């Protein structure tokens with residue numbers, strides 16, 4: 001039997017609220033001081049990190065301590081103050097955290113972030129709206145809807161498009177593959193996929209994308225029950241763009257084998273090379289073969305804002321769905337991505353009505369519940385930071401940052417090219433360069449070994465950070481330039497550092 005509430009002493013009903021826990025929670029007049037002090041202390045630590053960091057990596061003595069797990073105390077019985085915790089965190093994390101804002105961080109597809117987004121981030125976490133119901137996020141839902149409308153127009157989609165914010169390109173790509181699979185099933189079989197599952201023919205479904213496309217597509221195919229083997233990797237041309245004649249050959253071959261090509265994916269900004277597939281031709285072939293056309297513009301999406309370079313994305317407007325990562329070329333903090341679909345009716349493949357969140361009756365009254373468009377339920381109000389960016393920075397300035405990084409990449413290409421000891425694989429279309437230090441007389445294997453050593457030595461120096469990748473099983477170095485503040489002089493210094501390390505390391509290899 002439950003306790004009779006009337007017989008309970010009042011203090012018991014109030015429980016911990018009267019015994020000193022209240023001051024920890026956000027909100028309420030008695031904890032304003034605690035909140036402000038916490039924010040102030042944290043701000044000091046971050047300001048110190050931003051102002052004193054001279055290199056992309058911090059205190060090398062800390063960062064050389066690879067076994068950090070041993071440093072991490074989770075003794076929750078003896079708790080410490082936030083200030084003490086911040087001090088502890090500096091040793092474990094902040095003192096040697098990778099500084100993406102640093103001009104010689106030129107490694108992965110992670111961008112420096114814009115200051116106004118941080119005001120938004122603070123509001124996002126402090127108010128903690130969840131986008132899964134309209135009543136918990138009224139203004140927030142309006143802002144997200146407005147931004148989806150804005151992005152759809154940037155893509156030049158005709159009326160009737162839709163979209164949603166996602167956690168990243170991986171999730172946006174998964175959504176594209178999901179809608180592609182289910183719209184094909186709906187059109188061709190008497191099956192409602194989200195109700196009945198997959199028809200037997202799904203074993204023959206094939207998804208075509210370039211061999212340079214992102215691995216999240218393969219992962220997506222596997223999650224969707226089609227298997228990684230459903231992915232047909234189309235070879236690229238000399239500029240690392242999908243080779244259209246090879247695509248046609250592979251399509252023909254798969255059809256001849258009785259397989260069913262359902263989706264064709266163009267990448268607008270491949271992860272390694274930043275190359276943009278020929279979107280118009282891909283779209284035409286998709287249409288001719290009754291395939292869904294998805295564009296993965298996780299990297300290249302920012303070009304939409306550049307007057308000089310937006311033509312590189314021409315053809316994207318024909319995509320049935322599109323991935324655009326804001327946490328790459330829109331300079332937003334992780335996580336922020338968008339998934340756009342050309343035709344709103346495709347929402348039906350993921351929508352779900354939960355009585356406690358978005359009952360059908362509510363929708364009939366026109367209440368805009370975003371949960372039905374998302375794979376997530378509880379979801380952050382990431383749209384706010386992008387709205388803040390557009391309102392305070394503006395799209396023209398954002399576009400000029402894109403121009404700047406493309407210019408930087410071209411200049412860096414020139415700097416690498418003038419050195420006879422560097423071999424550069426691509427002319428940058430966006431801002432990625434794949435190259436290696438390749439002095440004469442070394443075999444392919446030795447070059448791989450040398451460049452792996454260079455990458456590690458650059459990292460260990462703490463002075464710069466470069467990425468690496470493999471092309472035809474050989475190891476190359478990679479610059480991904482996403483910082484408009486980086487100058488060509490700084491890039492020359494990074495190249496010089498690589499060359500110096502390369503010269504030293506190659507002595508041990510000959």
Ligand SMILES: Cc1ncc(COP(=O)(O)O)c(C=O)c1O
Nearest residue numbers: 109168169170214269271298299
């Ligand atoms: C072309 C491309 N697509 C998708 C992704 C995955 O994006 P995310 O890391 O935001 O999930 C990436 C990541 O680098 C990418 O380069």
